[in-house]
Amino acid sequence: MQKLNSKIPAGPLAEKWSRHKAAINVVSPANKRKLEIIVVGTGLGGASAAASLAELGYNVKAFCYQDSPRRAHSIAAQGGINAAKNYQNDNDSIFRLFYDTVKGGDYRAREANVYRLAEVSPNIIDQCVAQGVPFAREYGGLLDNRSFGGVLVSRTFYARGQTGQQLLLGAYQALNRQISKGNVKMYSRHEMLDVVVKDGKARGIIARDMVTGEIKRFGAHAVVIATGGYGNVFFLSTMAMGANGSAAWQCYKKGAMFANPSFVQIHPTCIPVHGSQQSKLTLMSESLRNDGRVWVPKKLEDAQKLREGKIGPNDIPDEDRDFYLERRYPSYGNLVPRDVASRAAKERCDAGYGVNPEGKAVYLDFKYSIERLGKKVIEARYGNLFQMYEKITDADPYKEPMMIYPAIHYAMGGVWVDYNLMTTIPGLYAIGEANFSDHGANRLGASALMQGLADGYFILPYTIGDYLAGEIMTPKVDVNAPEFEAAEKEVTDRLYKLFNVKGTRTVDYFHKELGHIMWDYVGMSRNEEGLKKAISGIQKLREEFWADVKIPGELNNLNPELEKAGRLADFFDIGELMARDALLRNESCGGHFREESVTEDGEAMRNDEKYAHVSIWEYLGEKKEPALHIEPLVFENVKLSQRSYK
Amino acid sequence: MADKILKKLYIKVWRQNNAQDKGRFETYEIENVSTGSSFLEMMDILNNNLIEKGIDPVAFDHDCREGICGICSMFINGRPHGPDSAVTTCQLHMRKFNDGDTITVEPWRAAAFPVIKDLVVDRTAFDKILQAGGFVSVNTGGVPDGNAILISRDDAEEAMDAAACIGCGACVAACKNSSAMLFVAAKVSHLAKLPQGRIEAKARARNMVARMDELGFGGCTNTGACEAECPKSISISHIARLNREYLVAKFSE
Numbered sequence: 001m002q003k004l005n006s007k008i009p010a011g012p013l014a015e016k017w018s019r020h021k022a023a024i025n026v027v028s029p030a031n032k033r034k035l036e037i038i039v040v041g042t043g044l045g046g047a048s049a050a051a052s053l054a055e056l057g058y059n060v061k062a063f064c065y066q067d068s069p070r071r072a073h074s075i076a077a078q079g080g081i082n083a084a085k086n087y088q089n090d091n092d093s094i095f096r097l098f099y100d101t102v103k104g105g106d107y108r109a110r111e112a113n114v115y116r117l118a119e120v121s122p123n124i125i126d127q128c129v130a131q132g133v134p135f136a137r138e139y140g141g142l143l144d145n146r147s148f149g150g151v152l153v154s155r156t157f158y159a160r161g162q163t164g165q166q167l168l169l170g171a172y173q174a175l176n177r178q179i180s181k182g183n184v185k186m187y188s189r190h191e192m193l194d195v196v197v198k199d200g201k202a203r204g205i206i207a208r209d210m211v212t213g214e215i216k217r218f219g220a221h222a223v224v225i226a227t228g229g230y231g232n233v234f235f236l237s238t239m240a241m242g243a244n245g246s247a248a249w250q251c252y253k254k255g256a257m258f259a260n261p262s263f264v265q266i267h268p269t270c271i272p273v274h275g276s277q278q279s280k281l282t283l284m285s286e287s288l289r290n291d292g293r294v295w296v297p298k299k300l301e302d303a304q305k306l307r308e309g310k311i312g313p314n315d316i317p318d319e320d321r322d323f324y325l326e327r328r329y330p331s332y333g334n335l336v337p338r339d340v341a342s343r344a345a346k347e348r349c350d351a352g353y354g355v356n357p358e359g360k361a362v363y364l365d366f367k368y369s370i371e372r373l374g375k376k377v378i379e380a381r382y383g384n385l386f387q388m389y390e391k392i393t394d395a396d397p398y399k400e401p402m403m404i405y406p407a408i409h410y411a412m413g414g415v416w417v418d419y420n421l422m423t424t425i426p427g428l429y430a431i432g433e434a435n436f437s438d439h440g441a442n443r444l445g446a447s448a449l450m451q452g453l454a455d456g457y458f459i460l461p462y463t464i465g466d467y468l469a470g471e472i473m474t475p476k477v478d479v480n481a482p483e484f485e486a487a488e489k490e491v492t493d494r495l496y497k498l499f500n501v502k503g504t505r506t507v508d509y510f511h512k513e514l515g516h517i518m519w520d521y522v523g524m525s526r527n528e529e530g531l532k533k534a535i536s537g538i539q540k541l542r543e544e545f546w547a548d549v550k551i552p553g554e555l556n557n558l559n560p561e562l563e564k565a566g567r568l569a570d571f572f573d574i575g576e577l578m579a580r581d582a583l584l585r586n587e588s589c590g591g592h593f594r595e596e597s598v599t600e601d602g603e604a605m606r607n608d609e610k611y612a613h614v615s616i617w618e619y620l621g622e623k624k625e626p627a628l629h630i631e632p633l634v635f636e637n638v639k640l641s642q643r644s645y646k
Numbered sequence: 647m648a649d650k651i652l653k654k655l656y657i658k659v660w661r662q663n664n665a666q667d668k669g670r671f672e673t674y675e676i677e678n679v680s681t682g683s684s685f686l687e688m689m690d691i692l693n694n695n696l697i698e699k700g701i702d703p704v705a706f707d708h709d710c711r712e713g714i715c716g717i718c719s720m721f722i723n724g725r726p727h728g729p730d731s732a733v734t735t736c737q738l739h740m741r742k743f744n745d746g747d748t749i750t751v752e753p754w755r756a757a758a759f760p761v762i763k764d765l766v767v768d769r770t771a772f773d774k775i776l777q778a779g780g781f782v783s784v785n786t787g788g789v790p791d792g793n794a795i796l797i798s799r800d801d802a803e804e805a806m807d808a809a810a811c812i813g814c815g816a817c818v819a820a821c822k823n824s825s826a827m828l829f830v831a832a833k834v835s836h837l838a839k840l841p842q843g844r845i846e847a848k849a850r851a852r853n854m855v856a857r858m859d860e861l862g863f864g865g866c867t868n869t870g871a872c873e874a875e876c877p878k879s880i881s882i883s884h885i886a887r888l889n890r891e892y893l894v895a896k897f898s899e
Contacts, residue, residue: 141796173781
């Protein structure tokens with residue numbers, strides 16, 4: 001168990017980070033120049049880390065699978081970024097942001113990590129402003145804020161409905177500056193396929209040049225994974241089409257442990273699924289719940305008529321509308337956390353009140369705020385989201401309510417890291433959504449951007465120095481070493497194996513099948529029987545995949561089907577581990593809802609006596625069951641209580 | 647708004663195996679596409695059919711599929727991102743087409759954007775332009791409080807209008823000269839409108855324009871096709887601002 005030292009510093013919560021920073025090693029500028037760092041992924045975490053590390057003087061190699069680092073999926077985040085600035089004088093503070101995040105995560109995150117996140121959050125806003133991020137402003141020229149789910153203060157900074165885009169462009173600009181100075185070498189259209197471990201330390205990666213198909217070796221003194229989450233295991237999700245869990249999964253197979261894989265977030269406000277040809281789900285920002293009211297009809301017969309298209313939503317008078325979030329949760333109303341809002345929507349639809357032909361949609365209505373504030377105000381706040389909605393659905397949300405339904409959105413689980421963000425492989429780090437550390441069992445809105453940038457700008461650049469201080473005598477890593485050769489061979493063999501199956505079914509066929517299993521049994525509501533079914537179903541499907549998948553094209557050319565197949569091969573394994581993890585955690589917490597663990601009125605019920613811990617999985621080999629380790633969670637500064645948003 | 651089924655479509659698409667290949671059009675038939683499907687979902691269906699028939703599927707760039715990453719880059723029926731306004735290809739829906747239509751799909755055509763395969767082009771030239779100065783030179787840490795820099799709401803909004811650029815390259819593809827002026831203008835204008843960006847404004851305009859010229863993009867002749875086809879409706883008034891910034895920079899040399 002030596003491997004699982006979380007390295008949380010001693011001392012009072014508010015002093016842990018500053019004490020830790022004072023205690024850890026620092027690398028001299030002359031030595032930084034001799035050290036190389038690989039950063040995989042160029043979203044908020046990866047781009048901010050790569051830029052900041054290069055500014056410090058390290059030699060950085062950055063990788064992304066897209067054609068440009070600017071395209072990483074952080075760009076799609078809409079609503080905003082939290083920071084404990086207390087600019088609104090509404091009694092916000094670092095402690096309050098910390099407390100909200102721990103509570104919102106249903107007490108399944110580390111206190112020390114979350115406090116540090118809240119502590120550096122104000123610096124993020126300052127940094128982004130200095131970079132020229134055009135945050136929304138008040139008329140007096142000060143920064144504007146809005147509210148998000150699960151909190152009672154206004155601490156969310158935003159740039160229209162494109163906050164993720166603007167923050168990412170800020171980090172990308174910083175990255176570009178370092179590329180132009182020669183401090184970062186950028187490898188776009190390169191996909192990491194393995195991590196290389198030599199003498200027990202991460203020493204490089206194997207990547208495929210996606211244009212030529214060439215398999216290349218890259219060495220470094222440390223490797224940082226910033227490759228996002230694994231939500232695409234569900235096939236339909238709000239993730240980008242290329243988003244995948246493969247980099248994290250290869251790390252797992254090389255010895256990095258994986259934490260809380262069953263914790264995924266289901267976002268309540270997405271455009272509902274239509275038909276069977278759909279490829280992805282589109283998110284409608286949580287910020288819409290500031291001004292939109294969620295409802296379904298009170299009467300079953302009205303719901304029936306809506307589904308058949310006999311009446312429209314505007315035909316239903318106010319007294320016949322069930323504003324179920326306001327009814328069930330009067331104090332938070334439409335701004336309850338995401339997991340609560342998602343389950344409430346599912347509950348109403350399962351009871352027969354769904355409003356689209358599939359019966360899987362609820363209304364998000366802006367009529368009331370348009371009446372109160374005027375169309376202009378709503379347009380200024382959400383114009384681009386309304387336009388996006390109209391383009392997709394052909395319906396005008398200024399005139400009739402949006403239809404929404406929950407969809408997979410974010411992975412709280414991920415690679416296990418200690419307080420330094422280092423995995424169980426020395427020299428291998430995981431940041432942003434790729435790690436597990438800050439959001440517990442449910443992430444609050446506008447906190448993903450905060451975590452990605454906190455890790456990349458303000459945490460990793462300090463903590464990685466502590467490790468690299470011990471590496472200053474290590475010469476440039478030799479990529480001709482046998483460990484690199486073996487890793488490259490493993491990667492090449494697997495690609496050939498996949499390519500040579502030459503079966504009859506497409507990659508998407510298998511991915512959709514996997515998605516059905518995951519959504520039905522490992523989705524919003526889980527039980528023992530279903531999870532067992534999921535495990536055996538995935539195992540069977542994986543065998544079929546390896547026997548019958550058909551990959552066209554060439555190995556040594558741009559080949560999107562080959563890329564998809566490699567990622568899907570890992571999704572089978574990730575999906576199985578998620579089900580295993582969900583099966584063992586017989587409690588309901590955050591996004592993980594076990595039907596066996598509910599209160600009398602049907603709300604989720606945690607079991608702190610048995611499950612106040614992080615579940616950590618260790619890979620023991622192909623076809624072997626992974627080993628489970630436990631990291632107990634100690635709460636010294638918050639009182640555990642059943643979350644209540646009533 | 648009810649979805650209909652397009653019984654048959656003819657997809658005339660550019661096929662080119664690699665950068666060296668000469669390339670040609672191929673026409674494929676496709677049946678039963680819902681008008682509620684996005685254009686890229688139609689391409690998924692087409693590719694699925696091709697794979698089943700043993701034909702190499704059509705390579706195309708796509709990622710976020712919600713109109714923000716800027717990676718999708720198809721020239722459809724003679725227009726970047728196809729026959730709708732203010733959308734990317736992933737936001738274009740099949741309700742914009744009729745049963746029996748022949749739909750012509752090409753890659754972006756510009757010397758600075760060489761074709762990699764089929765509809766996939768190399769847009770690293772855009773990254774290179776931004777690397778020439780599309781940033782504010784601040785390191786991480788040591789910056790003032792966010793509210794220490796006051797910015798008028800109008801300036802922030804105007805900066806945001808320009809910053810909304812997704813770097814897709816539709817402006818270049820639409821321009822008869824393959825000019826990247828709107829792209830360059832968007833970044834120059836975004837940073838020029840903010841006090842943080844003013845300090846390096848001259849060098850930025852000079853260096854980015856010089857890099858754009860080196861990379862083989864054409865000159866601007868004020869046709870306005872870029873604005874008309876920009877999925878984010880970025881105005882050519884930003885080109886006017888770029889020209890001002892550039893002239894000021896040149897005269898102060």
